[in-house]
Amino acid sequence: MAQSTEKVLTEELQAAISMLDAATSEGALKYGTKTSARKQKGFKRADYEKLLAYLELHVGKHRYARTLLTWLKATRLVGLRPSEWEHASLGQSAGVPILTIRNAKATNGRGNGEERSLDLRNLSPDELHELTEMIDMLEGYRGDLDFETLQTKIGDYMKYATRNCFGKRKQYPTLYSMRHQFSANAKMSGSTKAEVAAMMGHGSDATAGVHYARKVSGDSAVKVAPIEAEVKRVRPRSKAFTPRPKQPPG
Incomplete structure (x- = not known):
C-alpha cells in the first residue's frame, strides 16, 4: 500500500513539473527552451530565505520538504556539489x-587531489548542527534509497518547489546554485583565488573565476576555511586583469 501511494505521489509530482515547465517557457523563446537556460547560477539571500520559508510551511505536507531544507542550509555553509554529499564526513x-569531501572531479587534473577538507572552527554551534543533521539525514536514507535516487528526487522536488514559491520567471535556482553562491560569497569574503579553489576542490585557481558566480554576487561571509597544504597544491592559472588602453578622442 505504501509503495502504491509513493508511486502516485511521484507521478503527480512529475506531472506538475511538466505543466510548470510548459507554462514557464510559453511565449519566451528568445530566452531559450533548453533546461540550462532556466537554471539560475547564484542563489541570493532574498530568494534563499523565501524558499526556506516555503519549505518550512510545507514540512509534514510534502515528503521531501524537510530533506531539501536541510540540504540547502548545509550546502550554503560549505559549497559542495550535490553528488559530493554522498561521501562527505565530519x-x-x-x-x-x-x-572531509571526496572530490567529484578528481580525474585528468581537474580536481585538487582525491579529497579536500574544510576547517569548520569558525562555525557557530547551530551551523555545525546543520552539517551534522545533513550527514545524519543521508545516513538515515541509506537503508531505503541509494544516494543517486535520493538526489534525483530532491532535485525534482526543488524544481516543483521553486516554481510554486517564485511563480513565473526566466530562471530558477537548482541544487547546484548554492555552490555558485558559495563561490561568490568566498570571493566577497576576501579569500584568495587559490583558497577559493581549494575550498571548492578545483585543481586550478582559474576555474571558479571562469565558470562560477562572481564576487559582486556575494551576499554573506563564508566562515569555513581551506587546509593550507591543499591551497599550496592549487595550480596558478588565472590571469590578472589588464585594462584596455584608452583611445584618444576623435
Whole structure:
C-alpha cells in the first residue's frame, strides 16, 4: 500500500513539473527552451530565505520538504556539489572540526587531489548542527534509497518547489546554485583565488573565476576555511586583469 501511494505521489509530482515547465517557457523563446537556460547560477539571500520559508510551511505536507531544507542550509555553509554529499564526513583534526569531501572531479587534473577538507572552527554551534543533521539525514536514507535516487528526487522536488514559491520567471535556482553562491560569497569574503579553489576542490585557481558566480554576487561571509597544504597544491592559472588602453578622442 505504501509503495502504491509513493508511486502516485511521484507521478503527480512529475506531472506538475511538466505543466510548470510548459507554462514557464510559453511565449519566451528568445530566452531559450533548453533546461540550462532556466537554471539560475547564484542563489541570493532574498530568494534563499523565501524558499526556506516555503519549505518550512510545507514540512509534514510534502515528503521531501524537510530533506531539501536541510540540504540547502548545509550546502550554503560549505559549497559542495550535490553528488559530493554522498561521501562527505565530519571529524576532527587536532581538536578542530573538519568536513572531509571526496572530490567529484578528481580525474585528468581537474580536481585538487582525491579529497579536500574544510576547517569548520569558525562555525557557530547551530551551523555545525546543520552539517551534522545533513550527514545524519543521508545516513538515515541509506537503508531505503541509494544516494543517486535520493538526489534525483530532491532535485525534482526543488524544481516543483521553486516554481510554486517564485511563480513565473526566466530562471530558477537548482541544487547546484548554492555552490555558485558559495563561490561568490568566498570571493566577497576576501579569500584568495587559490583558497577559493581549494575550498571548492578545483585543481586550478582559474576555474571558479571562469565558470562560477562572481564576487559582486556575494551576499554573506563564508566562515569555513581551506587546509593550507591543499591551497599550496592549487595550480596558478588565472590571469590578472589588464585594462584596455584608452583611445584618444576623435
